[in-house]
Structures are given as C-alpha cells and as structure tokens.
Amino acid sequence: MSVTAAQVKRAFKYRFYPTDEQAAELSRTFGCVRKVYNMALAARTEAWARQERVNYNQTSAMLTAWKKTEELAFLNEVSSVPLQQTLRHLQAAFTHFFAKRAKYPRFKSRKKSRKSAEYTTSGFRFRDGKLTLAKMMQPLDIVWSRPLPQGAKPSSVTVSQDAAGRWFVSLLCEDPGVKPLPVIDRMVGVDVGLDHLLTLSTGEKIANPRRERKDRARLALAQRRLAKTAKRSNNRAKARRAVAKIHARIADRRRDGLHRLTTRLVRENQTIVIEDLTVRNMVKNRSLSCAISDAAWAEFRSMLEYKAQWYGREVIAVDRFFPSSKLCSHCGTLAESMPLHVRTWTCESCGTTHDRDVNAAKNLLAAGRAVTACGAGVPQRRTPGRQSATKQETHGASRGISRL
DSSP: OOOOGGGOEEEEEEEEOOOHHHHHHHHHHHHHHHHHHHHHHHHHHHHHHTTOOOOHHHHHHHHHHHHTSSTTGGGGGSOHHHHHHHHHHHHHHHHHHHTTSSOOOOOOOTTTSOEEEEEEGGGEEEETTEEEETTOSSOOOEEOSSOOOTTOOOSEEEEEEOTTSOEEEEEEEEOTTOOOOOOOSOEEEEEEOSSEEEEETTSOEEEOOOHHHHTHHHHHHHHHHHHTSOTTSHHHHHHHHHHHHHHHHHHHHHHHHHHHHHHHHHHHOSEEEEEOOOHHHHTTSTTTHHHHHHHTHHHHHHHHHHHHHHTTOEEEEEOTTSOTTTBOTTTOOBOSOOOTTOOEEEOTTTOOEEEHHHHHHHHHHHHHHHHHHHSOSSOOOOSOOOOOSSOOOOTTSOSOSOOO
16 A cells, blocks of 8 residues: 555644643633534434434534524634534534444533544644644643654644643644655564463564553552542542543553554564454453453554554454464364463364464464455454454364465
C-alpha cells in the first residue's frame, strides 16, 4: 500500500497550563458543548420516534434559534466554533449508526463524559509557535515536548481535560516526514498473550509489563479513601482526582510501551500477521478481564494498523477460529485438545516438541504467507462474533496450509 506524505495527518498532543481565566473559559465551553450536543440529540431522537430524520443543517438552525432565547443566551458567551463542531460530531455518530457500524448515540454526562472542545481554523490563531483560542486574549502556556513538523499549519485544535485534572491540546497537522519505508523481505507472525505480551514467530518473547498490577496497591488504597468520603464533598473530589491520577499514570506508561513496540515491529517487518481477536467479548470473563484489559490487545492492533498504513507495511488478521495453538507447525497435525495450562506439547505424528506460544506464532505466519501468496488458505473474518475469554480454536481448519 503506497502512502503519500501529503495524505498523512497526525495529531500532536501536548500538555498545557491555563491561567485561571483560561480555565474558566474552557470549562464554560465544555459545558456549552455538552449542552448543545444533548439538546441536538434529544431533538433528533424525538424526530426519529416520529420516523423523521434531522440532519446537521437542521440542528445548526436549531442552535441559532436556541441562542436567541433568554434561557440559552449563555451559549453566546463562548466561541461558536466548538458548538458547531459538536453538531458535526453528532452527525458523524448518526452516520455510523445508520451504517450499522456503531450503536445509537448516547447523551453526554457531566461527570463521566470526556471534557473536550474542537476548534477549526476560524476559532484559533497559531503564529510563531504560540496558540491563541477564540475568546482569549493570551496564548496557551504549552509544554512543547516535541517539535511540530517544519512549517506545520494546524487544521484543527482539540482542547481537553482528563479526569486527573490535566489539560491537553491536540493539533492536527500534515506531517511530510511520514513516508513509506523501503520494502524489505521480512514477515513475522505475532501471537498475543498474558504470560508474555507478544510471542514472535522468530521465537522471541516480549514480557508483559503488567502496568496495572505494579500500581495495584496504590490504586486500592486511593479507592478505599475515596469510598470513605462523603458524597458531593470537596474531600470526595480530591480523592477522585487522586484515583484518576493513578489510572492516568498506568494508561500513559502502557501507551508509551505500545508505541515503542508497534513502531519497532513496523520498521523491522514488511508484513505482520496477527490473530483477529474480539477483545470486547473476551473481557466478559471476570477472572481474566483485568489482565486482558491491562494487556491492551485492541490498542496494540489499532496502533499497528495505522502505523503500517503510514509506512507502507501490511497487517494480516487471521480468523480467530484458526487453531494456531493446536496445529503442529512442523507437520500440520491437529491436536484433539489444548488446555490453557499446557505450555509445551509434543506432536504425536512427528514427535516435535513445541512451545505453545511460539508454535501459534509460526502457524499464524504460515497462514499469512498463504493469504499473501494466493489470497486464500485461512478464512479471514472481521465481523464481530461471540467468543470466550480464551482464544477459540476449532477442528474445522484446513491442513492444506504451507508449513514453515
């Protein structure tokens, strides 16, 4: 897949420290964005009940009418750009719903929903490395942890505040530095797991850092302190932020590790073969849900796929029902059963002793080669389906797959 530099847009996220006036203005903007989104969603829901469809243009006209009312006159106090953008986001949510790619849009909660506002070019000014938003006199105090691309002109800016109280700004820019990497003759199979985060077909095993487990004691203590505070009190708000800071620390470290790992895989391999797992169904198992969520398999795949598209690489997802663990990578014999506690096993036909995870990665690589060579061999399904907490494998897979 060829990717031209002009087609690649990247979001560069930075932390910033607003003044009291800027924080108050942004908090008002977040509230107005949530209010407009919920009102527009309610109007579209009522129209949907009458078997009518309301589009973006109609909700935009509604917003103009709302601003003229005495009850909603406060909407005029903030920039109109984020309000229009939230209507576009609602339109996109309904588009995905009608295309059966997502569920029906839900109302935004004051406490639980993400606090964010998006500004397009008419809602901000970016000059000499300083970003000034509409309705503000001073530029944001941004910590430029990494430089923007040379001559970058942001097409949109998204300001957000996480549950830990940290402020972030994300600038969407074209990055001419993202170019397809030179084509190399290297292909790897990747098997995800819990004992080891990744096992490669080369035999390399990458340890699972278990970010959540390392901070579990601190998190449990903070959660106990939160549970003892009175509801709607200042102490409860402080305790909630303390819990959120620990969660943010865990998420940041996990994301950083996944970025390093996926970048390495994309740079070192032309084709990467993975298993098409349905993680949202696997986390329904209570005994493994915490470990699976901490491993972040879905985030790993997402990063791998968009980086592969950026740099001209290929990611092949093999059907989740392909028996990668039970299939002998040497002779192709399918074992009758393979419980999870069995980490090594010996093939009854050829006598080869296999490491369970390495064998699975080799089989995924063989399946990927079959797909690359002839476009067939192992069925690939991307439609969601039911799946247990363990990777399901059936006896129905073909033995006609080329061996390593």
